[in-house]
Amino acid sequence: MKSIIKKNIDAMAEAKKYKKFQELSEDVDSRLRLAVEIYKERERMCLSQQDLAKKINSTQKVISRVENGDVNVGLDLVNRISSALSFTVNNWSRIYNFSIPEVKIILGIVAKNSGSEPPAERKEIKEVNTSNSYSFNK
């Protein structure tokens, strides 16, 4: 039986066959991740788009477009926004999709031994996982 459903042209599926489409994806993904980070940090700092715009001598419309991932953001604007929002290495790791190496510090106090006695047990071992914080607790 013939289907009566009109077949739409699948513009999206057709577009995906172009090499250019694939090339764009990576850029767009990091643009979206940047947008999400800016939005989250701005919300965390309880700033409106207007407030942030004021801080960086820009306009609310610019912030809105950046947060929607609609525009390619220049380095200068990224710098101004990221310093106004005090971006940390964690923000950049999420934007550029890299992982922060896990740093494990083992603080050990080993009893000093002398003579022929075998080494004493370690008296204290603290394992501090500093991943994603970069603060070294002692």
Place this chain on the structure above:
Amino acid sequence: MKAVYYLDRQLMYCPVKKYFEQYAIKERDTLKLKNKKLSLLNIIDRKIKYVIDNNGKPTPPISFPLDKMYDFFEIKHRKDQNIVIRIFYFRYDDKIILLNALEKPDDYDTEKEKRKISKQLEATKEFQNKFINNPQSYEEYN
């Protein structure tokens, strides 16, 4: 989780797929126009992917809930200076159902535009109800 186009069996088409048709690449398109269409479809696709990765939850600034009258969400994209593309979707089982799409001009405040948008929102609500009654009404989003 995957995205699918809602298929309206009365209208005999998928509203979102039909909306995308205007951006179909044609042979006669200039290189500039082709690239413009590809960029637009690409960013919409990536936003849909982002929503999939977040299990369809509205995650501002990529997707947002609508007001209390509607229990579906929207993905927004500014097409150019004065027009915003709105793609409406909702979650059903393990799927994101792309219900409808429209272009909202910035002069939304005019009565004529307000009427047009609310008519579209009502139509989207109807699509949602129809889908719930017949959850097989969809086409794959590739």
